Structure formats: C-alpha cells, structure tokens
Amino acid sequence: MRLGGGGRVLRGAAFAFLWIAVSGVQSEARVSKMARSPYVGAIVVDGETGEVLFEDGADRKTYPASVVKMMDLLLVLEAVERGEVALDDAVRITADAAKTGGSQVYLKENEVLVVEDLLYALMIQSANDAAMALAIHVGGSRDGFVSRMNERAEELGMTSTRFTSPHGLPPSAGQDPDLTTARDISRLARALLARPGAIRYTSTKTYAIRSGQFVMRSHNTLLQSFPGCDGLKTGYFSAAGFSIAATASRGGKRMIAVVLGSESSKIRDQKTRDLLNLGFGLATERTRYGETAVVPVFRRSDYAN
Secondary structure (H helix, E strand, C coil), X not given: CCECHHHCECCCCCCCCCCEECCCCCCECEECCCCECCCCEEEEEECCCCCEEEEECCCCCECCHHHHHHHHHHHHHHHXXXXXXXXXXXXXXXXXXXXXXXXXXXXXXXXXXXXHHHHHHHHHHCCHHHHHHHHHHHHCCHHHHHHHHHHHHHHCXXXXXXXXXXXXXXXXXXXXXXXXXXXXXXXXXXXXXXXXXHHHHHCCCEEEECCCCEEEECCCCHHHHCCCEEEEEEEEECCCEEEEEEEEEECCEEEXXXXXXXXXXXXXXXXXXXXXHHHHHHHHHHHHHCCCCCCCCCCHHHHHC
C-alpha cells in the first residue's frame, strides 16, 4: 500500500475469513478472533467527495461490534425526517430491550424514555439496551429493524456488509455475527454525516438522563485529543478487537477515517490520528500545488509496523 503517481493509492485485495462454531449448550456462538496488529482494515476518505486518500485492507471483512450503531442512528434520523418518529416520542421499554447485555444504561421493563435520550445513550454510552429499544420502536421488532438496516446498507453500496443485530454484540447460539469492511463503514459514515443533527449526538462528550441522575461519557477519546474531531463511533468485543469510525473538520475540509479490528485501543486511536492527519495534509498540499500534487508523507509501512 503506497502512494503512486498523481497521489493515487494502490489497493490491497486480501480478505479475512470467518469460522463459526455453534454449540447447542452454549448461550453464545463462538466466533473466531479477527483482531490483529495494527488492524484488520483501514481507510481515510474525503468527507465531502468520498475520494479514497489511503486504504489498507479496506475490503477485508470483520466484525464491526458497536460501530453498527451508526446505522441505527441513521435510520432513526431518517425516520424523524419522514415524520414517522419524533425525538420527543415516549418509548416504553420492553422486556427484550431491558435484558440486553454488554454496555448499557440499565433500562428497566416498562421504564419510559424519549427517543432523543435513547439516541444519546446509543452514541455516547454505546448502550445495547438503548439500541434494542430504538429498534423495536422504529422497526416494530428487532428483526424488522435489522431488515431495514440491511436494506439501507444495500442502498448505500455497502456490498460486503451483513447486519444481524442492532447492537453489534457477539452472536447468540444459532446466529451469525455482523460483518462489514472499512470501506463500507466509510460509506455509512458519509451518509450519516449528511443527516441534519447527526453531529449533535456523535460529538457530545457527556450527557445525563433520568433527570440528571445517570451521566454518560463518550468512549471516543479522540473527541478530546484530536482537534476538530466531532464523531463518530467506537466498537469493541474480544474477538472483534477495537474499531472506530472517526471524523474531523478543519479549514473547511472534513475527513473520515475508519480503523477496524485493532488489538488495542491505543494502537487504534494512533492509527486513526495518523489517517486523519494524512487526509488533512493531502488537502493542504492540493490547495497549494493543485489536484495532481503527490504527498509522499505516509507509506503502508508507517501503519503496518
């Protein structure tokens, strides 16, 4: 993966393969470990045009974990735009939503929260119970919402993506895991950023629900540490590793970086900073020297070592 003539980036074509063993006596399916060093796949794109500025393993399939919640946010905001859902809709929490594990805001059966509070819980706390509550409210059922997720992914050209859950948790026995690629997530990120109000949820660092009694803090440390960063979503479970779709805006330019399947959050975040800086560096050079400017500042080895 290196910068060639005219600033174009040569593409890798390797794919990771999936192995799943399901046991009838286990509550969860066992999934093969995908995480690797420094990552499974990465990409940085121009947020406005979608031009790929760098990619490495961007078409390798892996588990997105909670990064899938970007699609939840997109579908809810689109439903709001169509008038099908309102941000102040009262959502009564079902038993299925309340029992969803992993990262959560500890929803109780029959508790009532408004859609907007659940969206903040979805993106800041990465709450799986909030994801399930929104899925049932907007899609009528978990499966109905997941069908919408896959339909929308197809419309966006996310050809290597298959959603099986609204939250990204490891699959239960008899179920398949969510699968995607860095390239597909960059397409989802651009669609989400085109929605009015999306940044409000992805850029918020802290938010309180239940009359201020439950305070949530974002898992995305780049919001504090990378100038101009205002989103989007992190994800993690053991086999998936640490993933992120990040965006930042500087000098009228927006960049989107996706890093999937890193073995550590520290490496994931550093590679993401590198990718965003690469993008902004290329944008600066093109402003100075024109669209054909070559910026030989990063090589694949800068990421792979």
